[in-house]
Amino acid sequence: MIRRSGWLALLVIALTACEHPIAVVSPHIEAADLIVEDRAGGQALHTEFNRTWSPSALHLRDDEPVKLFLTALDFRGEPIDISDRPDLSFRMEAEDPAILQWEPLNGFGILRSFGVGETRIRFLIWHINHADFVTPWLDVVITPGDLP
């Protein structure tokens, strides 16, 4: 019995050792800049050399979700199509997540505000388990929405 268990343990160890420690990983996206468009509201922002934003702030109204279209650009300024890369997704981080939330959808996302004030956000292109691209912080100003 002990001998059989020993062989079994050896077999398990050998099989474990034969399993590759790393899954096959797709290459990083080589994004250099990002365009953020609020097509309904007529706002368009983009990073410049991924160091600053132009314009420098995004304006939102409380209780009015905004549909934002994000487009990654390569170092030559050409758009990068990531729709066929299921391993990539756009994410957003807010300094004050209590007043802003991001709902990612296919090719765009919805930014929802839950209060009036100012905060900062940044966008990430998430690749499996890490960020391939992180924008600088973007100021967000949320003003009161239209009351009924």
Next chain:
Amino acid sequence: MFPPLAHLQFAIVASFCFGLVAVHLAQDLHAQVVVVHGTVIDRAQGHPLAAVQVSIHGEGTSTRTDARGRFELLAPSQTVRLRVESLGYLPWEEEVQVGADPLRIPLTADPLRLEGFVVRSPVTGTASLLQPSALLTRSDLAERMATSVAAMVAEEPGVHVRTNGPMATQPIIRGLSGDRVVVLEDGLRGGDVSTTAPDHAVTIEPSTVENVEVIRGPAGLAFGSNTLGGVVNVRRYEVPRSLVPDLEWGISTFGESVNRGGSLSGDLRGSTGTFAFQVGGGVRRAGDTRTPGGSFLPFTDVSALDGGAGLSLVRDGGFLGAAVRGYQSRYGVPSSYDGVTLPGSHVGGVYVEVDRISGRTQGEWQVPGDGPLESVSGGINAVRFEQWEFEEGGFVGTRFGQLSSSGELVLRFSGERHQGAVGASGFWHDRRAEGSFTGTRPARQHSLALFAVDQIQVGRSTKLVTGLRVDRQGVVPLERTETLLVRDIRPRRFTAVTGALGLQRSWGSAWDAGVQAARAFRAPTIEELFSAGPHLASYSYEIGDPSLEAEVGIGVDGVLRWQGDRGRAELSVFGMWIDDYITFAPQIDEATGLPMRDPRLRRYVVFAPEQGDARLLGVELSSLLMLSDRWGLATAADLLHARAADGSPLPEMPPPTLRAELRRLSEVGTFAVNLQARGPQRRVPAAPAAAEATCDPQVVNGEAAVLPSTYCPTSGTVLLGARLALDLESRGWGFPQGWGIPGGRLTVSVDNLLDTRWRDPLWRAKQVAPQPGRNLRIGMEVRP
């Protein structure tokens, strides 16, 4: 039992002996004739020693051992005094009783001997006389003990070391590095990623090594393809090959002042019945490295743990065994010096952790009978390797994983005038990486080769060596998503026919000369074909080129050796012509005319592989001259001229080097003073016209803005050192006899005695940080 060639030798010797015996019989009809036979082995390693001179004292009869260390001699009586001599070993002389059982004669390595052994071809088992080579024994290694294997072999002519901290080192042979120099363990590939980047380490703990073979020049026939530069074969004999009559053990310790580090290692070998076993391991720790003047180089601390065990079934006709080994290390990659971030380093420093587990089986069957097939041997090695690179804050920037295996099967033949082998060898590895900073595309690489080698005796003093090898290699990407700069990603396959033809001639016992022409090839690596990512260790963003062709080199070596009563010398002259030599070159953005910045971080210059023909010419010299019975002068020198087809210098080539050591020899040990002189490295490629920096580092925001070291010359330097090696047993300082410990060997040495500030021409951060300062090293080995 004996091969026909040995029979011929035996017949000649026997005829001569019979003649003598006949004369003797005529004088004394009562005299008896008996046969004394046995095997000569290395005492420390247990393996048989070939070509050892065995003579009967006072009789004028002698012979040499065959490839298996065996000999036979006709003796005039049942009691004779045998004398056994071999280069590099202490002479053995004893009175023996001739009986039915074969003698087993252990030879002890000569503590006074110098480097420069001729290594033995792993294919044919015969001396590899046609190529410049050296065998560094345990004694040599104890005196050169360092943090890495590459640093230990760097004193050989033509051998240099590329460092990126004490652990991340790789050997450079004849100016060729990376994948062009193969580091093997017991003849099989190690399975790490040391050749893929300058901040990766060879995963071999030096303190556990038995000996190291260094072969300079193309050695593809014997060791596999990709060996344009040469081979470093590290031997531990993890799978025991012979039974040992008693338990054998050894412990060695080593400490050095430059990093307040040290190591402790030990091994034990023994036998029970027909099984032989060995266990061994070592541990190493070191702090940051001190530079001349007292400043320390941060992130150069090291810790390593290594251990393994092997078990073999050993019979008269051979052995079959297996071994396992585990290795872990953690080391830093230098990041800054005197508050300035080094070019090519990670801000905040990087620690690399390595975990490697290997298992191997090896065996040999010595075919009985007088047929041409002498033996069949083979081995398989499987390795699981992981490496984590921790960035500032402790997150993993890159993680490598690799499964690999390699193996070989060799059939050795011998005939009246021939000694050769046919065989097959191959390797396979599956390399992957993940993390924010990785640029390595997951891929598999495999190789299968068939080879044949024959050594033909032409006349009494001339040998002809021929060899042929057919290689088939493939590199298959496991993920084919194109990136902005790397397109057309596809599997690549390479087929090459390589070979060697050489001639060796001896003049008496003192002079040997050999000339060899060899054709070798190297397939592009996974990184060269498919990379796309920042390579922070080289301050670059490296991209691959999936359309690269294989490098093919023609190497010609001429070797002249002299060995006499007053010393030995080896002079080698070589030339190598490599087609499609791969170098990484900075890319210019066509739109702006400026160096192309990486598409992700816009920080690093994009480097891409370029191919062109290269020519390397060089001279190497090593010698030991005994100036008197007590004084010896050892020298090693090399000179290399390497250029591209357009006449421009090849990048990262070592400067001319001279090492000389004056030794005072005695029965108890050696005292020596030495110097290492490196000439200036002036032949460097011209910097790109659009380069934005110079070779003089300018500190901007705490970071050194400087031209890549490839384009910067380095001034020469001279370092002085001293060494004292004592045989404690001979000195009478051995352990008390009741302890059963016969003695040991103590080595004390000082490197860079004058604390000279010097720059390593091959280090990418040479313009900013100097190399280590004065270093007091103390090593001790206890081994019965």
